Amino acid sequence: MKEKVYLIGMGEYKIASNPTTLVSSGIGSCVVICLYDRTKKIGGMAHAMLPQTPEDYKIDDDEEDGARYVDRAVQLLVSNMKSLGCDSSNMMAKIAGGANMFSTLGTYSREIGENNVEMTKKILAEMGIKLVAESTGGTTGRSVEFNLITGVVSIVTKL
Amino acid sequence: MSLNQKLSLEVTEKLNHISEVAGRNASEALSKLTDQKLEVVIMGFEVVSIEDINDVLDADDVVTAVYLEIKGDLNGGIILAFPERSSLSLVDILLKKSDGETVSIDDMAKSVLKETGNILAGNYLAALSNYLKLNALESIPDITSDSAESIMNSLAIEISRHSFEALLFKMNFVVDKAVIKGQMIIFFDSDSAKKMIDALK
Structure with a gap:
């Protein structure tokens, strides 16, 4: 079967x-979450921008903006993988991103990368999913490739 | 109401005119600074959703980018981006070095490029403020080198503080017969864009 790339x-x-x-490219302050069930060889990737879904967020908008927020992105990955027969006890997570590209950029975006990473770890822990690897923080952008044959996540930086 | 819905034909024409006036003002400053003939293509403006911002810069590879925040009545940012080779050539010209002498972006090169950003942004915003009678001041510049996508990704997060769409002006310029190519992108958050539109009515 020919390998597909998304x-x-x-x-x-x-x-x-x-x-x-x-594949997810050009990750600055965003965070990319990769979940993998090694036994089923099923995995998911989300490219989230902000840590937490606002209280007034309309659930109807989910179809387009499902993974905009870290908390919902992780929940959507887990629930969709479960619907394909995966069990959260077999899932492992790898995450990348949360960089701070400009030191003088507003306080909001300086902290947002860090908050994205923290929220990802918090939600994964709450859902009982083991975080096995991370490439987070720093001042360099990243691109991520997640191979579902092997479960390997490769990080590429331009510098 | 989304920004696109607020843009009447009359407002669109006026925004295009502002883009032209402010862009020319900024490019004349760069022309004087480099003492080189400058070709400028004003790309106009567009309303961009936050998810599409990663693809705004026309570059696949590493760029050197100077960023300045815009504060005042209008809030947003200005990004001046050069492909790596162009940024080195620009430093050669500005420091009156021979072509190819600058091989890396050291502290002196960073300082020169930041000052270039300062001058371009200051001239652009002066023309814009004057036309709209709205206050818009640039912050001190910051500089980084990375993939164009990653740089824009971080800016998308900054914009998302206020809204999930932005009004974005673009200009491309070529210095010294294409030895140096660059892009300047000026974006405003949703509230600022609405202020601009109201000021033009």
């Missing part, structure tokens, strides 16, 4: 099964 843009997520590579 590009996951800002605010998007995708669940797929082997043989597939999920």
Whole structure:
């Protein structure tokens, strides 16, 4: 079977099964969450922008903006993988992003990368999913490739 | 109401005119600074949703980007981006070095490029403020080198503080017969864009 490659843009997520590579490029302060069930060889990637869903967020908007917020992005990845027969006890997570590209950029965006990473870890812990690897923080942008044949997540930086 | 819905034909024409006036003002400053003939293409403006901002810069590779925040009646940012080779050539010209002498963006090069950003942004915003009678001042500049996508990704997060769409002006310029190519992108958050539109009515 020919390997499929899906590009996951800002605010998007995708669940797929082997043989597939999920790719997300140009990650600055955003965080990319990769979940993998090794036994089923099913995985998902979300490219989230902001830590927490606002209280007044309309749930009807989810279809387009599902993975805009870290908390919902993780929940959507987990629930969609479960609907394909995965068990959260078999899922492992790898995350990347949360960089601070400009030191003088507003306080909001300086902190947002860090908050995105913290929120990801918090939600994963609450859902009982093990975080096995991370490439987070710093001042450099990243691109992420998630191979669902092997579960390997590769990080590419331009510098 | 989304920004696009607020843009009447009359307002669109006026915004295009502002883009032209402010863009020319900024490019004349760069022309004087480099003492080189400058070709400028004013790309006009567009309303961009936050999820599409990563693709705004026309570059696949590493760029050197100077960023300045816009504060006052209008809030947003200005980004001046050069492909890596262009940024080195620009430093050669500004420091009156021979072509190819600058091989990396050291502290002196950073300082020169930041000052270039300062001058361009200051001239652009002066023309804009004058036309709209709205206050818009630039912050001190910051500089980084990375993939164009990653740089815009971080700016998207900054914009998302206020809204999930932005009004974005673009201009491309070529200095010294295409030795240096660059892009300047000026964006305003949703509230600022509405103020601009109201000021033009």
